[in-house]
Amino acid sequence: MSIVLEHVSYIYEAGTPLAQRALDDICLEIPNGQFVGLIGHTGSGKSTLVQHLNGLMKATEGHVYYNGEDIDAPGYDKKKLRSSVGLVFQYPEHQLFEIDVFSDVCFGPKNLGLPKEEVERRAREALNLVGLSEEYDKQSPFELSGGQKRRAAIAGVLAMGPKVLILDEPTAGLDPRGREEILQQIKRLQVQTGMTILLVSHSMEDVAEYVDRILVMNHGRVMLDGAPREVFRHYKELEEVGLAAPQVTYIMHALHEKGFDVDADATTIEEAAGEIMKALGRSETLRN
């Protein structure tokens, strides 16, 4: 049960002077239940990559396997694939269309041909998972706030009952609080359901706290791949490609260089604070 990419390349507008290699020989495995962060600056190919994972785009070269089966093989059931690999696009609120939130969330499971009760059960469950209570059910999706719209849209994909959830920049254009809320909800979702999650973002700060593994993309290639602390160790390389490690990393490295006995690999603010306290010889409880 995993997603495997073998030498996947994709070229936009192949055969015209505008041809552009958006993915370049990507090899990758995402095991079940992992929470992966996919990071890269604008135009590095993140959105292109994720669309290959549920068969919306077909690799120009190479193969994508889901649970060991080639998804581009003739006769492969793409519809089933799309219900197992849920993809939430960038600005998903732009795809809302129904008269009320509940019917919109029902759209996905309805397309799977499920009976009405099952559709409604799933929709309710998905809405609960993203934290939209029943009072929103009968509201028009266009009257919700930005963050609520986004959550309704995410619920629309969750209601399909995916085993893998891919979110393309779910926090783009939200205020810090909305961002935090969405990310925490996603984390909770992963813990509760054991779903595989692929979170696309261009902010290290966003993902550092939540993910098990970070993939860094640059010019259509995977540049770094590893646990957050391993990846952030390469913060100088990250800077070269226009990304930045979390601020904590810089502070910890600076402290380390000045001779403080801190673990420079701390990735979250909590960890870092603990380390600093330890180095200063105080107990952690002093923090508050």
Place this chain on the structure above:
Amino acid sequence: MLRDITLGQYYQTDSVIHRLDPRVKLGGTLLFIISLFFFQNMWGYVIAAAFLALVIHLSTVPFRYIVKGMRAILFLLLITVAFNLFLTPGTPLVSFFGGHVRITYEGIRLAVFIALRLCFLIIGSSMMTLTTTPNNLTDGMEKMLRPLKLFKVPVHEVAMMMSIALRFIPILLEETDKIMKAQIARGADFESGKLVQRAKAMVPLLVPLFISAFRRANDLALAMEARCYRGGEGRAKMKPLIYQKRDGIAYLCLGLYLVAGIGIGRL
């Protein structure tokens, strides 16, 4: 998917045809299209084909790319040909179903001519859009239509509307593509089913598309106002259109074609 439609799009490259004054291309396309309706024999079409081939060659746009755009009208073309083929009275050549359906000599002739005329018409006009940026095109149009101002036609506003409409075509295509993919990811099916089902399947596509079109139009209007746009009165051009020597040569070639084409094509 939808990005395959090249009809009416601009093809980025540098060539003599690209550099021509948009007025030459506009006028030329118009005259070329009119000339197609004068031909009464094969030779007119041969000359038109030669002229088109010359333009395509000079423009350096790959022929394949142009033909790709034609796929959009293939259906229309087939219907037209079929109607002309089967419904033209004259000397029958073959007949089916006991003479109820027959193909006549005149029918074949007419069908071939009409098909050629349609193809040339589309290729000719796409040569204009392929080699002229929408901005240039509307600039040219605005300048050509300027005399209409005497009759209180809001020439500048019409030109501006046109350029915005043209600019929005690729944006909306891209948007359609995106929304379509998003709904497919939610299990929507745009390809199979009966007519009614298919029409219904369009709702999840059309509603978000309209909303996004309105949102974009609104944003654009705001952006234009923020830059103090207030219509054509007293507005100067950053790149005024001035005829060059190559434009004169182009007009000359066009004239030669018209004389030769209509002269020989009507013999």
